[in-house]
Structures are given as structure tokens and as C-alpha cells.
Amino acid sequence: xxxxxPPTGRRLRALAAVAIATTLLAASACGGDSGGNSGSADGKxxxxxxxxxxxxxxxxxxxxIDAYQKDHPxxxxxxxxxxxxxxxxxLATTVAANxxxxxxxxxxxxxxxxxxxxxxxxxxxxxxxxTSKFEPDTLSAGEFDGGLYGLNAGINSFAIVxxxxxxxxxxVALPDDTTWTWDDxxxxxxxxxxxxxxKGWGSGAPGTNEAALNLWARQHGESLWTKDGKLGVSAGQVxxxxxxxxxxxxxxxxxxxxxxxxxxxxxxxxxxxxxxxTAMSFVWSNQLNALSKAAGTQLKLLRIPSVEGKSSANGxxxxxxxxxxxxxxxxxxxxxxxxxxxxxNSTTAGNILLAERGVPPNTEIRAEVQPKLQPxxxxxxxxxxxxxxxxxxxxxxxxxxxxxxxxxxxxxxxxVLFGRQAPDKAAQGFIDEVNGELK
Amino acid sequence: xxxxxxxGSLRQKKPAxxxxxNLAAYLFLSPWLLGLFLITIGPMLAxxxxxxxxxxxxxxxxxxxxxxxxRMLSDERLHNSLRVTFTYVFxxxxxxxxxxxxLAVVLDRGVRGMAFYRxxxxxxSLLGSSVAIAILWRQVFGTxxxxxxxxxxxxxxxxxxxxxxxxxxxxxVVLNVWTFGSPMVIFLAGLRQIPAMYYEAASVDGxxxxxxxxxxxxxxxxxIIFFNLVLQIIHxxxxxxxxxxxxxxxxGPSDSTMFFTLYLYDRGFGNFDMGYASAMxxxxxxxxxxxxxxxxxxxxxxxxxxx
Numbered sequence: 001x002x003x004x005x006p007p008t009g010r011r012l013r014a015l016a017a018v019a020i021a022t023t024l025l026a027a028s029a030c031g032g033d034s035g036g037n038s039g040s041a042d043g044k045x046x047x048x049x050x051x052x053x054x055x056x057x058x059x060x061x062x063x064x065i066d067a068y069q070k071d072h073p074x075x076x077x078x079x080x081x082x083x084x085x086x087x088x089x090x091l092a093t094t095v096a097a098n099x100x101x102x103x104x105x106x107x108x109x110x111x112x113x114x115x116x117x118x119x120x121x122x123x124x125x126x127x128x129x130x131t132s133k134f135e136p137d138t139l140s141a142g143e144f145d146g147g148l149y150g151l152n153a154g155i156n157s158f159a160i161v162x163x164x165x166x167x168x169x170x171x172v173a174l175p176d177d178t179t180w181t182w183d184d185x186x187x188x189x190x191x192x193x194x195x196x197x198x199k200g201w202g203s204g205a206p207g208t209n210e211a212a213l214n215l216w217a218r219q220h221g222e223s224l225w226t227k228d229g230k231l232g233v234s235a236g237q238v239x240x241x242x243x244x245x246x247x248x249x250x251x252x253x254x255x256x257x258x259x260x261x262x263x264x265x266x267x268x269x270x271x272x273x274x275x276x277x278t279a280m281s282f283v284w285s286n287q288l289n290a291l292s293k294a295a296g297t298q299l300k301l302l303r304i305p306s307v308e309g310k311s312s313a314n315g316x317x318x319x320x321x322x323x324x325x326x327x328x329x330x331x332x333x334x335x336x337x338x339x340x341x342x343x344x345n346s347t348t349a350g351n352i353l354l355a356e357r358g359v360p361p362n363t364e365i366r367a368e369v370q371p372k373l374q375p376x377x378x379x380x381x382x383x384x385x386x387x388x389x390x391x392x393x394x395x396x397x398x399x400x401x402x403x404x405x406x407x408x409x410x411x412x413x414x415x416v417l418f419g420r421q422a423p424d425k426a427a428q429g430f431i432d433e434v435n436g437e438l439k
Numbered sequence: 440x441x442x443x444x445x446x447g448s449l450r451q452k453k454p455a456x457x458x459x460x461n462l463a464a465y466l467f468l469s470p471w472l473l474g475l476f477l478i479t480i481g482p483m484l485a486x487x488x489x490x491x492x493x494x495x496x497x498x499x500x501x502x503x504x505x506x507x508x509x510r511m512l513s514d515e516r517l518h519n520s521l522r523v524t525f526t527y528v529f530x531x532x533x534x535x536x537x538x539x540x541x542l543a544v545v546l547d548r549g550v551r552g553m554a555f556y557r558x559x560x561x562x563x564s565l566l567g568s569s570v571a572i573a574i575l576w577r578q579v580f581g582t583x584x585x586x587x588x589x590x591x592x593x594x595x596x597x598x599x600x601x602x603x604x605x606x607x608x609x610x611x612v613v614l615n616v617w618t619f620g621s622p623m624v625i626f627l628a629g630l631r632q633i634p635a636m637y638y639e640a641a642s643v644d645g646x647x648x649x650x651x652x653x654x655x656x657x658x659x660x661x662x663i664i665f666f667n668l669v670l671q672i673i674h675x676x677x678x679x680x681x682x683x684x685x686x687x688x689x690x691g692p693s694d695s696t697m698f699f700t701l702y703l704y705d706r707g708f709g710n711f712d713m714g715y716a717s718a719m720x721x722x723x724x725x726x727x728x729x730x731x732x733x734x735x736x737x738x739x740x741x742x743x744x745x746x
Contacts, residue, residue, distance in 0.1 A: 085688060089708040096496035096713075113711065117497040258599030262582055265687035404710060407689060414693045418604060437710070 043074050045335045050080040051105035052087040054290065057356055064352045068342055075335055095119050100327040102336040106150045107322055108141060109403035112229070114325070115149035116400045121326040122147035126337035130345055138361035140394050141320045150323030151344060154358025155384055156286040157316055158211040160185075160302040163295060166279040170195040177302035178311040182244055185305040189253035192279045201255040204272060204281035207245055207413035208264050210405045212282050212304075214395060216241045218315030219307050229399030231434050235427045242416045242423035249417060257417035264410055269294045285383055286321050286358040289376035298375060301383040303390075312390040319395065321358035359384045401437040408433050490718035495711040507718035517719070519694050520702040523608060527698065528675040531615040536667055539619040543626035544656065557624065564620030572614070573684030577601055580610045601685060604695035611681055611696060622667040629663030630656070661742040669734050676727050679704070699723055 051061060058081050065077045080101055082090065088110065094100050100119065114120050123129055124147055131139060131151065142150030160177070167174055170192050175184065189202025196202075206212035214224035217233040220240070226232040248254045255263070255272070263272045273281040274294035283291065285301055292299045306314035324340045326333060343349050350365035355377040360366045366381075373381055398405065412430045415421040421429065465472075490507060492500035511517055542560055546553055566572045579585045580600035587597025600606045637655050646654060679700040682690060690697030690705065697705075699719070707716030 092496050092708055092711060114497070117495060119497050256599075258602045259582060260602075261604075261692040262599050262602035265689065265691070401710075407709075410689070411691060411693055414604070414691065418693065420604065420693065 044076070045074060045332050046076045046078060047103060047330075047332060047336055047339060048078050048080060048101035049103040049339070050087075050091065050101040052082060052084045053105075056290075057081075060353050060356055064343065064349045067348050067352065068339060075339070077339065095327075098329060100329060102327055102330040102332060103339060104325045104327060105153070105322055106325040107403075108150075108320055109398050109406070111142065111150045111323060111325070111397055112144065112400050113403055115144070115147070119328055120149045121328045121330065121333055121336075122149060123151055123326065123337070123340075124148045126326065126340075127334050128338040129341045133345060133362045133364050135318075135361055135363055137318055137394055138320065141397055142323050144397065150320070150325045151340060152320040152361040153324050153343070154286060154321045154355065155318045155361055156284045156321040156358040156380070157318060157384060157387060158215055158304060159283060159285045159316075159383065160280050160304060161273060161283045161288060161291060162280045162300045162302050163273070163276060163278075163297065164300055165297045166196070166200060166276055167192070169199075170279065172279075174300070175302070177305075179309045180303075180305045181307060181309040182305045184309070186244075186248050186251050186253045189248065189280060190251040193252045196279070200277045200279065201259075201272075202253045202279050203248070204263065204278050205245060205248070205254045205260045205413065205417070206282050207241065207416075208260065208282070208410060210409045211284075213238065213241055213409060215304050215315040216244075218317075218392060218395070219313060223395060224405070225396045225398050225402060227396045229396075229438070231431065231438065232396075233431075235424070235431050238427035238430055239424045242413075242426055245413070245416060246423065257414070257419075260417055261414050264414075273299075284319075284321065285380045286355065288380040288383075289356070289374065292376040298379075301380060303387060311387075314390070315392055316387055317391055317393065317395045318384070320361075355381050399438055401439050402434075404437045405434055408437070486717040486720055489714050490721050492714045494714040494717075496713050497711070500714060503714070507715045508722070510715065511718065511722065516694065516697070517699075517702060520690075520697045520699045523695065523697055524676065524699040527608060527612060527615070527678065528672060531612040532668070532671045532675050534612070535616045535619050535671060536622055536664065538616055539623040539667070540626050540660075540664070542619065543623045543630060544652070546623075547627060547630040557627070560623055561620035564618045566618075570680060570684050573681050576610060576614055576681070576685055602692055604691075604693040607686070607692060607695045611678075611685060614681055614685075615675065615678070622671060625667055626660065626663060629660050633659045658743045662744055665734070665738050665742045669731060672730055672734065673727055676723065676730070 049065070051057065053061075058079075061081070062079060065079060069075060069077060091100075091104065091110075095114070104120075106114070106120075111120075123131075123142075129151070131148075134152065135155075138152040138155055139148065142148055142152060162174060164174060172188065172192050172195060175188050180188075185203070192202035193200070206216075210224060213233065217223050217237050220237050222234060222237050223232040245254075249257075254260065255278070259272070266272070268274060268287070268290055271281075271291075271294075272278040273283070273291055276295060276297075280302070282304075288299060288301055303311045304314045304316060324343060326336045326340065330336050343353070344360075345362055345365065347365060347368050350360055350362075350369050351372065353360075354369055355373055359381045360369055370378075370381060408430060412421070412426040415429075416423055416426045489500055491502060491504060493503045493506075494500035546556055546560075563572075577584075581587075582597075582599040582602065584597075584600070586600065590597045598606070600610050633656065637659075638651055641651050641655055677700060678698055682696045682698045682701050683704070686692075686696045686701075690701045700723070703716050703719045703723070706712040706719065
């Protein structure tokens with residue numbers, strides 16, 4: 001708190017005294033809540049745990065917390081949850097106020113942002129956290145500079161989601177996703193648009209987030225980010241990516257610019273995919289469940305198209321859908337680590353959480369959970385399993401400042417779709433701006 | 440000021456009770472003073488300091504002098520946000536005041552049920568900057584929104600007004616114009632101050648409706664117009680909620696609704712760039728200060744005080 005303006009006279013001094021007295025009164029009136037965050041003599045510990053997500057996630061996570069508290073009567077866990085959009089503003093301010101939650105559900109985009117500034121604990125040094133049962137590849141996304149700052153909470157992969165009902169209505173057969181090329185994709189999507197005769201479109205647009213560009217870059221021997229934390233994609237490849245986007249637009253494979261621009265901001269429940277306006281779209285595999293629910297029909301995951309029609313060369317990789325991190329300023333790092341260990345390695349938590357955050361990275365838990373999955377989760381788990389042999393190297397995590405890339409690409413994609421910028425100009429703008437954000 | 444003066448005169452009359460009175464006064468003032476110092480002045484001074492630092496919200500701020508300010512010179516998105524904000528201010532404020540004045544004049548003519556109409560027209564002002572209305576706006580101007588449905592009745596093909604960069608800002612201007620209620624109420628009060636005899640005299644001299652409006656109403660109303668202009672310009676510069684909600688927090692499409700305040704928020708809370716955001720806040724303060732000062736200066740040439 002800032003000091004008051006220095007008192008210059010008796011009057012002001014009296015004023016300050018009154019002000020302080022009032023503060024004390026106010027403080028004592030609403031006191032009584034202090035000490036809730038620290039351990040007390042009887043060994044009781046309160047942990048704060050924050051996550052983003054919808055109702056389903058909140059319910060499941062609370063169940064997992066309840067089960068943990070039953071076994072650990074000395075630990076109380078307070079859940080703090082909210083929507084994705086407000087989550088990061090809130091996290092940034094609590095961390096700034098030195099009031100960060102002990103356990104944080106973290107996203108790849110912000111992992112380095114927080115870790116590089118010393119806000120996260122190196123989980124390799126945390127007591128009571130076992131990662132030996134994890135599939136080795138799944139750890140690397142949370143690993144850098146020799147430390148582990150985020151523990152994979154579930155695996156997903158970027159994919160195409162298809163609505164079989166819309167395909168059927170249009171009289172188009174579901175494609176063979178192991179051999180299709182980008183040209184096939186555009187052709188099929190355009191055919192769908194034509195046959196739907198104004199009732200919908202073949203596909204959503206790639207480029208409404210950075211994942212499609214990353215896969216495009218990986219298919220062409222580049223990558224969105226490099227291992228040493230730089231932008232890895234060239235202006236030429238971004239240009240080619242946008243030229244392909246325009247090709248899709250000219251073929252009417254994707255909706256109008258206005259429609260896409262509106263869809264970017266739509267919530268999942270109101271997105272074109274959920275309302276059956278598009279037959280295909282670009283999604284993260286663990287969203288299959290939520291999207292199927294919203295669409296009211298069982299949707300299907302397909303592999304991302306490739307340049308040569310070989311799905312093993314489509315650049316796909318296992319991504320950590322989200323991560324568990326522990327605040328470096330947590331007063332109860334050991335207890336927090338034990339709780340993260342429980343979330344990741346215990347069958348109790350596994351059986352409650354299932355695959356809502358993506359397929360469990362712990363192979364034993366995955367085997368345990370597999371038979372219990374609901375159809376949509378089972379389908380996404382199977383998809384993850386199926387593509388396992390085709391995957392390339394894991395994709396490097398975004399560097400500090402890289403979290404901005406989603407907003408940046410959305411903006412340039414909009415510019416290109418509205419014809420306000422040519423692909424090469426937008427590509428250069430994209431590269432310059434992303435580089436400007438990296439620190 | 441007058442309260443202090445009164446306190447001073449009390450002191451002269453009753454030196455014995457002075458201390459007690461002062462204490463009581465400060466005690467009653469203290470909730471407001473606390474708010475002023477802790478919630479307004481404290482954070483303002485803090486942000487003035489942060490404006491000269493590189494502060495990422497997590498690590499301690501680092502003093503970098505004027506770097507944040509020089510950076511503004513080459514920040515194209517900031518320049519764009521200024522363009523958007525100025526367009527918004529200079530299009531929506533005159534339109535809003537014109538609508539408010541027009542309706543005030545109409546209502547002042549003694550329409551029956553005037554209190555009712557006044558309330559009805561004031562309603563949008565109460566709702567205008569709320570999140571609920573901004574969400575409603577998205578529905579009205581969306582691809583399948585109310586506006587397009589109305590247009591389709593007369594055979595016009597609508598468009599996604601909010602999702603098209605060339606019309607998105609327009610929808611926000613309309614939203615601001617729609618909240619003409621508070622300047623309207625002030626205009627109404629001003630109109631009541633104009634003595635009826637001026638109009639009577641003008642009528643006798645053969646002045647028509649327009650003559651009376653431009654020769655009597657408008658000149659005598661200039662102080663009120665000036666007051667509304669200053670307030671609404673400041674208000675428009677600070678607009679945030681509408682753009683934030685209508686664009687889903689992005690200022691999009693393509694930064695077409697990226698107000699200066701929205702960009703400031705995006706920098707500070709979205710990009711961990713609180714030092715730069717603080718510098719931007721002070722820059723906005725200067726901009727608003729300059730415009731307000733210019734307004735006061737120009738007022739000498741067109742505002743007429745009838746005293």
C-alpha cells in the first residue's frame with residue numbers, strides 16, 4: 001500500500017489519524033478470516049487449486065478433490081475455477097499480488113511465460129511426485145532449461161472433426177483420412193458446400209488458431225516454434241498457408257469472411273460445428289466430447305490432411321492439452337506435489353476424471369480408464385491411440401511472449417479472408433508482430 | 440471549498456469547540472477520503488511510477504526511463520487504436536448530441552405524457568454501457584440478427600455487421616448514439632431556463648420555427664451544449680465495455696474496434712506488459728486533458744452566457 005501524502009499541517013495529521021483509525025476499525029470488523037492459507041500447529045494445510053473449464057470439468061474435479069480430502073483429513077483443497085477467457089487475467093493479477101494459487105492448471109501457451117519469470121516450481125525437485133509411469137514423450141512439453149514446470153494432465157492432438165449426419169444429408173461419403181491431401185480436403189469440402197445448397201459449408205477455416213499453421217509448417221520441414229525459443233516458421237510458408245486458405249475460400253469450401261470472423265468469437269456451444277453449419281472443422285481431439293454433446297450427434301475425428309497424402313507426414317504430435325503446475329511461492333510445496341501426484345498417478349483420480357482433460361499420459365492409468373470411457377471420450381482416446389505410430393517429433397513449447405500468437409494469427413487470417421491484405425503482406429506482418437512479442 | 444470555508448468561520452466563532460468539530464468532520468469525511476487515497480490517488484501514483492518501468496506483473500518492476508513512451512511512437516497497433524478511438528469520438532459524440540438536442544426540443548413543446556417519454560428515452564442511457572446491452576448488440580447486428588431479419592423483409596441481403604471490419608465500429612457508434620438520454624435530460628433542463636418572452640417577442644416579429652430555434656434556442660443553449668460536449672467527449676474517450684463485449688475482448692475483427700482503452704487492457708493483462716499499459720494510461724490522460732483544454736479555449740468563441 002502506498003503511504004499517504006506527507007501531512008503538512010496539524011489538520012492533515014488529524015486527518016491521517018482518523019483515516020488510520022477507520023482502517024483499523026474496518027479491518028477488525030471483517031477480520032477472523034486470517035490464517036486460512038497457512039499451516040497451523042495441528043498440521044492442517046489448506047491448498048488453493050485453480051482451473052478453467054466448463055461444468056463437467058468442475059464437477060469431476062470437485063469429486064476428485066473430495067475423494068482426496070477423505071484420505072487426507074489434514075488437507076483442505078479450495079477450488080477456484082472459471083472460464084478460459086477470464087482465467088489468465090485473474091491468474092496474472094493473483095501472481096502479481098503474490099497471492100498465486102498453490103496448484104495451477106496451466107496451458108502450453110503460458111507455461112514459459114510464468115516459468116521463465118520464476119513463478120513456477122521445478123517439479124523435478126518436488127518431493128512425492130512420480131513421473132515414472134508417464135509415456136516419455138508426454139513429459140517433454142513441460143520440460144525446458146533442465147526443469148519440469150508443467151506436468152502433462154492429458155494428451156490431445158490437433159485433428160479434423162467431421163459431422164457424419166451432415167455428410168449423409170449432403171450425400172457425400174466420409175473420406176479416407178490416411179491418404180487425403182490438402183487439395184482433396186478442399187475438393188471434398190467444396191463438394192459438401194455445393195450439395196448442402198445454402199444450408200451449410202464444407203469446412204471451417206484453418207488459421208483461426210495457430211495449431212493449423214504449426215502443422216502446415218511441420219509438413220514443410222519447419223515448425224511454428226524452435227527448440228531454442230524462436231519463431232521457426234518462414235514468411236514463405238505463412239504465405240503458402242494463406243494462399244491455401246484463399247484457395248479454400250475461392251472454392252467455397254469454407255464460409256464467407258464475415259461468417260468465419262463471427263465464428264472465431266463464438267463459444268463452443270454456438271460454433272458452426274456445434275450448430276451443424278459446417279460438415280468439418282479443425283479442433284483439439286479432447287473437444288470431441290463437448291462438441292458432440294453440443295451438436296447432439298456423435299461426431300468423428302479425422303486425421304489432418306497432408307501435402308503428399310501420407311498421414312504419417314501430416315506433422316501431427318501429442319500435445320499436452322493442459323498441465324499441472326505448482327506455484328514457486330506456495331508455502332506447502334510438498335502437499336501440493338502430493339496432490340498433483342494423486343491427480344496424475346492414482347486410479348481413484350483417474351477413474352473420476354477419465355479423459356475429460358485428454359487421454360491420461362500415465363500409461364497404467366490410461367489402461368485402467370479406457371474401458372470406462374463414454375462413447376465420445378472413447379472415440380478420442382482411440383484416435384489418440386491410432387495415430388500413435390504416425391507421429392513426428394513433439395512440437396517445442398511456445399517461448400515467453402508466444403502466448404499472443406493465437407490472437408495475432410486470428411487477426412491476420414481475418415485480414416486475408418476479407419481481402420484487406422495479400423497473403424505475402426499478411427505473412428510478413430504476422431512474423432514481425434510475433435517476433436515483436438518474443439522477449 | 441465552501442465546506443472548508445464554513446469550517447474556518449466556525450473556528451473563528453467558537454475556538455473551544457474547534458478541535459471537536461474538525462474531528463467530527465474528518466470522521467464523516469473519512470470513508471470518502473480513504474477511497475480517494477487508497478483507491479484513486481494511490482494507484483494513480485503507482486501507475487505513474489510503473490509507466491517508467493518494465494513491469495511484467497510477476498517480477499519486480501525495472502526502471503527504464505522513457506522507453507515505454509518512445510515505444511509508443513513506433514507501435515502501429517497503438518496508432519491504429521488511436522485512429523479507431525478518434526473516429527469513434529468525433530463521429531459518435533456530435534451525432535449523439537444532435538439526437539439528444541432534437542428530442543429535447545420536441546419533448547419541451549409540452550407533449551402529453553412527457554414524463555413518460557422522458558423516462559423511456561432515458562432508459563438506454565442507464566443500460567447503454569452495461570454488458571447485457573453489449574451482448575444484445577451482438578445479437579441484433581449478427582449475421583442472423585434482428586437487423587438482418589428486418590432487412591430481409593424488405594428484400595435487402597444483410598451482412599455480419601459486427602464481424603465485418605468495415606462496419607463493426609459503426610455498430611458501436613450507433614450504440615453510443617442510442618444512449619442519448621443523459622445529455623437529453625440536461626438539454627431539457629437548459630431549455631426550461633430560456634424565458635418564454637423571447638419566443639413571444641420573436642413570434643411577434645414574425646420569426647418562424649427555424650428562426651426561433653437558430654436565433655434564440657441554440658445561442659442560449661450553448662453553455663449547455665458546451666457542458667454536454669465536454670462530458671461526452673471525455674466519456675467517449677474512456678469507452679471500454681461496449682467494444683470489449685461486442686468484440687469478445689479482442690477488439691476485432693482486424694482491430695477495427697480496438698479502442699485505446701481496450702488495447703491498454705490487452706497489453707497490461709493479456710501480454711504481461713503493465714509498464715507499457717501504465718504509460719498508455721497516462722498518455723490517454725494527456726490526450727483527454729488536451730482536448731478538454733482545447734474545448735474550453737474554443738468555447739470563448741462560440742459559447743454565449745446570458746448574464
